[in-house]
Amino acid sequence: MTEPRPRQAAPTPHPCEPGDGDLRLSVWPTAQRDARAQRAGRYLPAATAHPGKMLPAIAATAISRYTQPGDLVADPMCGIGTTLIEAVHLGRDALGVEYEPRWAGLAAAGIAHARRHGATGTGEVVCGDARQLPAIAPASARGKVALIVTSPPYGPSVHGHVRAGAQGVRKFNNRYSHDPVNLAHHGLDALLGGITRILVGCAALLRPGGIVVITARPWRHRSELVDLPSAVIAAGRAAGLTPVERCVALLAGLDGDRLVARPSFFQLDNTRKARARGEPWHLIVHEDLLVLQHRPFPGSSSELKGPQREPGHPSVAPLHRRAAADQADGTRAA
Ligand SMILES: C[S@@+](CC[C@H](N)C(=O)[O-])C[C@H]1O[C@@H](n2cnc3c(N)ncnc32)[C@H](O)[C@@H]1O
Numbered sequence: 001m002t003e004p005r006p007r008q009a010a011p012t013p014h015p016c017e018p019g020d021g022d023l024r025l026s027v028w029p030t031a032q033r034d035a036r037a038q039r040a041g042r043y044l045p046a047a048t049a050h051p052g053k054m055l056p057a058i059a060a061t062a063i064s065r066y067t068q069p070g071d072l073v074a075d076p077m078c079g080i081g082t083t084l085i086e087a088v089h090l091g092r093d094a095l096g097v098e099y100e101p102r103w104a105g106l107a108a109a110g111i112a113h114a115r116r117h118g119a120t121g122t123g124e125v126v127c128g129d130a131r132q133l134p135a136i137a138p139a140s141a142r143g144k145v146a147l148i149v150t151s152p153p154y155g156p157s158v159h160g161h162v163r164a165g166a167q168g169v170r171k172f173n174n175r176y177s178h179d180p181v182n183l184a185h186h187g188l189d190a191l192l193g194g195i196t197r198i199l200v201g202c203a204a205l206l207r208p209g210g211i212v213v214i215t216a217r218p219w220r221h222r223s224e225l226v227d228l229p230s231a232v233i234a235a236g237r238a239a240g241l242t243p244v245e246r247c248v249a250l251l252a253g254l255d256g257d258r259l260v261a262r263p264s265f266f267q268l269d270n271t272r273k274a275r276a277r278g279e280p281w282h283l284i285v286h287e288d289l290l291v292l293q294h295r296p297f298p299g300s301s302s303e304l305k306g307p308q309r310e311p312g313h314p315s316v317a318p319l320h321r322r323a324a325a326d327q328a329d330g331t332r333a334a
Pocket residue numbers: 050052053054055076077078079080081082083097098099100103128129130131150151152153154176181182183184
């Protein structure tokens with residue numbers, strides 16, 4: 001849905017520290033304020049329920065760094081719309097796709113909230129399967145998107161909230177739905193197939209030279225570290241995109257030369273238990289940011305090389321079902 005530009009202007013604070021977006025550093029200080037402080041007043045309270053939100057400062061830094069005011073920014077797995085909300089606050093226009101009607105509705109409501117508080121960009125949310133991106137995105141967006149900022153779902157081991165009760169500590173809100181179209185329910189190979197498919201669609205939306213920023217956090221499965229970032233780079237190559245940068249977004253604060261970790265209960269608990277077993281675990285306090293570029297005419301020397309180059313390509317998983325045309329309206333989702 002597209003909203004008219006608002007008259008009222010009562011800006012909420014930018015989630016980055018002043019000037020962060022101007023620095024060409026590969027380590028982004030994106031957690032100088034914790035997630036709650038970054039979202040306070042800027043996001044609707046109902047958005048808290050989403051199990052895997054991006055830190056607003058990650059989206060804001062990417063948008064400031066790779067786009068200009070008036071550009072179109074998109075997120076094919078937009079959740080409650082962090083990318084879109086930061087984009088409209090920064091004077092960019094925004095397009096989001098989200099499969100779950102609950103989150104799509106909240107993303108649309110979040111954009112409206114941002115505009116009531118002074119955001120000048122316009123935003124639109126489509127509820128549907130992002131693997132069908134060229135079919136479900138507005139035709140007017142084709143070849144026009146300057147930047148895509150997105151974070152894939154990794155499943156319940158990384159996402160969720162905890163609550164202490166009489167029966168001990170309980171995890172909740174750690175799954176998106178029980179619908180198999182949601183990529184959160186897939187194993188690694190199918191997840192990568194879905195990501196590849198979505199990136200193929202992203203390439204169709206991007207303008208020449210347009211950028212994709214994907215967050216990918218390594219995670220542990222049965223004590224093994226799963227190198228999702230390298231696999232996502234391979235997915236990007238399979239989709240015809242060129243890896244150009246690999247950055248680190250800190251999930252810990254920087255205090256001089258110290259990192260101030262803000263781990264979840266389960267991260268801390270799992271790490272302590274592993275250490276008690278004699279396994280040398282450390283907390284993971286960053287997300288990898290994989291930066292890919294749409295180069296319809298290949299041949300630049302700035303592509304990532306050496307160890308970051310991936311030899312293989314992930315397979316593309318078959319589609320489960322086509323996105324229903326009647327889902328393509330975020331307004332019905334709220
Ligand atoms: C890690 S979350 C993204 C959160 C988002 N960056 C935010 O800050 O709210 C991944 C999102 O992808 C959505 N998703 C999963 N499979 C999808 C699909 N096939 N098409 C569109 N969205 C999908 C999930 O429902 C989830 O909201």
